[in-house]
Amino acid sequence: MDFNFSDDQEQLRDAVRKWVDKGYGFEHRRGLVKAGGFSREAYGELAGLGLTGLYVAEEHGGMGMGPVDAMVALEELGRGIVLEPLGQTLIASGVLSGYADDALKATWLPRLAAGEALVVLAYQERAARYRLDRCAATATKAGAGWTVSGHKSVVPAGDQVDALLVPATVDGKIALFLVERAASGVATRGYVTQDGSRAAEVDLQQAPATLVTADGLTALEHAVDIGIAALCAEAVGAIDKTMEITAEYLNTRKQFGVVIGSFQALRHRMADMKMQQELARSMSYYATLKLHAPAEERRRAMARAKYQLGQSLRFVGQNSVQLHGGIGVTDEYVGSHYFKRLTQMEILFGDTLHHLGEVSARMQDKAGVFA
Template sequence: MDFNFTDDQEALRDAVRKWVDRSYTFERRNAIVKAGGFDRAVYGELAELGLAGLYVAEEHGGMGMGPVEAMVVMEELGRGIVMEPLKHTLVASGTIGAYAPEDVKAQWLPKIASGEALVVLAHQERAARYNLHKCETQASQAGDAWTVTGSKSIVPAGDHADAFIVPAVANGKLALFVVERQAQGVATRGYGTQDGSRAAEVTLNKAPAQLLTLDGITALEHAVDVGIAATCAEGVGALDKTMGLTADYMNTRKQFGVALSTFQALRHRMADMKMQLELARSMSYYASLKLNATPSERRRALSRAKYQLGVSMRFIGQNSVQLHGGIGVTDEYAGSHYFKALTQLEMAFGDTLHHLGEVSERMQDTAGVFA
């Protein structure tokens, strides 16, 4: 199999990397964190690069690209631990593009592609524990109009988003709806998260809603898998940068008059971290390449990938802090922010233990050493 990227994909990577290096400096990121964890101007810059329209068809003003291009972009944003929720834009645009009726596509996709509208998935509930089938939010229909009542937790940039994709139970079956943040009956409570980004609790009280699809569980599982693939790629970028910061520190920090990188035991530790990075990278490729597979195959693949990314993020993050010593957890040093970002990514769209359980449940008769 050819794992080389095309010239267009490399050009896309180069454009995003240059933007991160030039425009999303550590100082600018710190200022955004202090201001609340979300900057609409930064999101607008990402949209100007065309990134908000990666999954939007050209007929709706997007770039019409696929999972590999999204992976390339998210890796580079991960290297800069960019907080603005582009991966949730990919989730929303991919879900609307694949499952929504034509009038909903025409209404939302052009605005998403241009950056005019930020639409995010609001699916987590307090009692669900990552189980997509558990949903207490209810939808009611009166004629052609729908309303939604319930609560959603940890909605990315929830108090800044223009609309939410909301799973709710309609006539005993899960469905997906689009709910505008400014609609009557919608209330948000924003807060900062561990990595400095922003999330919100969203409360819906008979909020007017637009039906996206009645086949909610199929669409929601696909949406979450898109999010997992993007999270894996973002994690690889953050891991790569963490490794670079750690190597630079070991080459410059001296102990007993020599650089830390000369100590064999520490070099072995770095070799183990590098192995975990490459395992994560290969599984991120696997996740993105499986996004268009059949649902059962796709779900198995994405859980496998997220489990390995969780293991790698925990291993590399913790070892990086240990190799740095005290400076590794100080707020002034970039490495501590990568550690916090990796810790949060490990829990996004299902933590490591959850996906280990998913992998176990989806094992087939042919699984095992002697298969």
């Protein structure tokens, strides 16, 4: 199998990396965290690069690209631990393109592609424990439309977005709805998370909603799988940068008159981290390439990928801190912010223990080894 990237993909990678290096440095990011963890201006710059239209068809003003192109861009955003939730835009684009009717597509996809609107997935509930088939929010028919009531937690930039994709139950079955944040009955409480990004609690009380699809569970599973693949790609970029920072420190810090990177025990530790780095990269590729697979195969692949990524994120992040010593957890040092991002990534879209259970539950007699 050829894992070389095309010239267009390499140009995309180069463009995003240049933007991250020049326009999203460490001190700039710290300023955004202090200002609330989300910047519409920075999100607009991502739109200017065409990234918000990656999954939107050309007929709706997008670039009509695919998962591999998105993976390339997200790796570079991960290197800069960019706060703005591009992965959520990919989720919204993919779900609306695949499940919404033509009128809803015509209304929202051009705005998503242009970066004029931000739509995120609001699916987490306190009692669900990462289970997608558990949904306490309810929807009721109201004339020609719908209303949704319920509470969603840890919604990315939930108090700053234009609309939310909300799963809710209708007669015991999950459906998926689009709810505009400015609609009546929508209340949000925003906050900064541990890694500096922004999230919100969202309370819905008979909020007007538009039905995206009555087969909400299928759409929700697809949405989360897009999110997992995007997160894996972003995580690879963050791991790559963490490795660079750690290697630079080991080759600069001196003890007993020599750089500590010459100590054999620390070199072995870095070798173990490198192994986890490459395992993460290979499973990110695997997740990306399985996004268009049949649903059951895709779900198995995402669980496997997220489990390995969780292992790698924890191992690389914790060992980086140990190799740095005390400076590795100080707010003034860039490495601590990568550690926090890696740690938070491990629990997004289901933590490692959850996905280990998913891998076990979906295991087949031949474990996928033989055709």
